[in-house]
Amino acid sequence: MYKFDEIVDRSNTSSIKWDPEILLENFGVEDCLPLWVADMDFEVAPAIKEALVKVAEHGVYGYSGTTKHMDAFMNWVERRFDWAIQSEWLLNTPGVVTAFNVAIQTYTRPGDQVIIQRPVYYPFTDAIVNNGRRVSSNSLILNNEGRYEIDFEDFEKRAKDPNTTMFLLCSPHNPVSRLWTKEELSKMMQICKDNNVLVVSDEIHADFVMPGYTHYPAATLGKTYLDNVITLMAPSKTFNLAGMQLSYVVISDEVKRQQFARTLEQSSIGIVNRFVFESAIAAYNDSEDWLEAVLEYIHANYNYVRDYFKKELPKITIHELEATYLVWMDFRSLDLTLEELSEVIFKDAKVGLDGGDWFGPEGEGFMRMNLACPREIIEKACEAIVTGVKKVK
Template sequence: MYDFDRVIDRQNTNSVKWDKLEELYGKEDLLPLWVADMDFPVPTAISEALKTRMKHGVYGYNFTSSEYYESVISWMNRRHSWHVKKEWIIFTPGVVPALSYAVRAFTKPGDKVILQSPVYHPFYNSIGDNGRHVVTNPLIYRDGKYYMDYEDLERKIDSRTRLLFLCSPHNPVGRVWTKEELARLGQICLKNDILIISDEIHFDIIFKGYNHTVLANVSQELKENSIICTAPSKTFNIAGLQISNIIIPNKKIRERFSLELEKDHITRPNIFGAEALIAAYNESEDWLDELLEYLEENKNYFINFVENNIPQLKVIEPEGTYLVWVDCSGLNMNSEELKDFFINKCRLALNHGEMFGEEGKLFQRFNIGCPRSILEKALMRLKKGIESL
């Protein structure tokens, strides 16, 4: 039994989530429920593996061992019924860098890349900062749930459109796309010769009643027309160790992508990242199963609290991820007023919805990957803030 209730002080650890909040929010004394890392310590197997390697004392160049590949292959097989071959797996020091590499490998300056907004904000940067054009295919928001807009997608594709960035499960709206939804999206992309970069970093955090489908598992054609971005970082809370695996079944696509990495000599993982990945995938499944139970309870607690105490807010029930997207339009504030309200009246550091795209401007994203007591404190601050209006 792991103790997810234990609160660990993360202040003064150079934590992006907890430290230097003044620089970002103009205020230090805020409770942070923003950036996507959790406040839980890693499974014991990971910390023990790191300690053992650390004690060795020599930290020279490191390669991806056969144990590394086997642990990834076995995880994908056990948790996702996905039969991955060793040669499909390419290490990168993060999923976001991989998105940028994909943009450079498969598009030319001036080409277009589609994303489904509101979406994880670095998607915009990896397209725009590389001199390509962002084309938004906004999700449809209907009766408290989000859907893909296939008609809009077909309308927006033209001869300069090369890639589509899929977020699956979707951050921030929390959808776990069904096989049918993915197949329909895939058909449109296949018909128009658009390669899909599927960011599946949140794929292990799925709530009861939902199933994640790896895009490459939808059909043989999609297996050959997709790049699947995976990592143990969200699942096991090791984002600071910077390790991810980009899995590409199609040989030609894989070789083109690898070439881009080789140009920057990104070929070897950090020793500690690799050790953590092996311990995570081989020895930490019980921790994940307990974490999922805990997050399920956090999610239910959050939803019930808001429903019972703050009817002005509407929680979009997440199907996956530990991120909760909240519709704040009932507060009758504009985007700037909302931001100010959550920081100055509620004293919470959240992700303001507008950063995920125009469509998010009356939303806030809450990270519920924290001990229940922190969540309770945050919700009490929220309640008090609302009562002060």
Template sequence: MAKRYDFDEQINRRGSASIKWDGADRIFGGKDLLPMWVADMDFRVPDEVTSALKSRVEHGLYGYTERTDSYLESVREWMKGRHEWQIEKRWICHSPGVVTALNLIVDGFTKPGDKILVQPPVYPPFIKAAINQGRGLIENPLVCERGRYHMNFTDLERKMSDPSVRLMLLCSPHNPVGRVWSRDELLRVAELAAASHVLVVSDEIHSDLIFKGFHHIPFASLSEEAQQHAIICTAPSKTFNLASLQVSNIIIPNDQLRKKYMNQIRRFNLSEPNTAGMIAAEAAYRSGSSWLDQCLDYIKRNADYVSTFFRDHLPMLSMSPLEGTYLGWIDCHRLRLGKRELQNFMVQKAGLALNPGYTFGEEGAGFVRINLACPHAYVEKAMKQLKRAVDTLKR
């Protein structure tokens, strides 16, 4: 019988150099804020991960490390078992993080004058990856209807037809709007990208965080053509809360694309993995399925609680349906606050550190992003604080 995990456990993270907890007041300019912002869980990792790390620590030597065949096999088996995608071990490339990989790819696969296509509101490092490398940015904004987002394919086709657009950064599942793209949606992206010779770099870091009724489809698994014209960025960091251990798996089936990526890795001397990260990731991939399933059920209850709370107590707020990720996207337009006013309201009145929506692009103005991967008591506390703050606006 599978071990039952206690996700209600409240673990004191203050004083642990946690960016989420120790950095919140400084970053947001508040005092004693409840941090529900950066995508970092407040749950203990699976026991098997801790045991594997303890065993490695007891070895007492931490010299240069290479990825093992056992590690690569664990990634391959995870992709096959969790996502029904049969990959080869040689396709799996290393990066300390997905954001690092995005910057390496933009730098190595495009040149000055090229444009990078993104779909705002979107994870801010997508936009920064283009800006950091001095590339142009072209936007294909998502369209929101009744709180649920979809792609504007007419606009996407027009934008992709621009010959200066060489690369698309696809967020799948999408952060922050919580969409899990359907096969038909992804096939249309693949069709348009192929027609315009645009490389699709699919950030699938949240691909394991999918709720019942939805199914993540790795972009490169769509077809042979998609497989040869895509780079898939994955990591155990969001899935198992291993972000600080700095290990990601960049999956590149095409030999030429993979060679080009590896040249970038060598150019910046990033080819050696973090020893602890590799050990933790393999343990998680081999033994973490039950933990993850329980974790997803718990997060879904948190999300349902927030949606119900808004309906019953704060009807001027609403959250987009959460299909994947653990990040809620809250529409605050009916509070009638400017984007800076909304940020100050959440910090000064509600005592909450939430990601301001405008940082995901101008399409995010009037929204905030909330992290729901935390004990339910934190969610209840946040909702109470938010209601008290909104009540002051009414007066």
């Protein structure tokens, strides 16, 4: 019913992912196949496009404001995660990255330590460093079965450090695609609660969960955790609306919510764009079957990648896709230096992937591939990578 196989030409649309100059800057070639930045090459759900066309055709674009999209979001969260959010708990920011920067500015002081779990989405590190705070990396451990785990002993040690005031959680985790279990999340929430460490839970990928897995919002795992967790969610990854810039910040604790709102007011950060409201309403109210269909398509893309490498180049390990549309690939057994690996993948194979090292030194030797594109592009990229690697190994 949806045409996910169709290639939509994104050239000359100001797309960061496809811009030749940006590709040249990042990968040293301007004509590589871009499977990096986390947006999708698919057209949005029909209801969203219709809603946006309607706003565009109206022709008047003055200041706007509504709470209708809040209702749509709350219904969605209740339906999908069985979490009844109260409307007064909600604030908006133009994006999740803005939200966690504001959280750092609001609840921590310069010099404080913020725990993150590298390799992790690189704007986490940037937000901490740019605000003059310090990174405390509870680096993930890769176990013998090739699955990432949390080093709880180290986590607790870091949480107990009096200089640590915040934990920035990535749940589900980008880039390693772990969907944290109830037990793992509860354990982290308890340690943070016991040590007075505020949790900011980035759950932007919460809707992108693969068959057999379940996402639990961290704040819902115990009554005593709720007021110690700031939850960040958004329609941007779920419905391919990143360019709309909207995120929901859930803060049940009134004092904390007022503090966050104050920081927003200090820079007059708000959302007044009607395209944003209408697209979010159409997404949450009328696009659920599109999401189910895109999840299925992406899961099949993942199976294709996993099977292709298993057959053609088993030395490259494709990690399990538990959540997100980003697959984590392990090239370490090729024994290439970081420069050699980048040369092979970016310049020789001409495939633009996120370098694993972008997510912290723990990611060196890995790469992250974006699976949210037509199968034909995935096939071309896989073939180019295998051909490129076989030339040197």
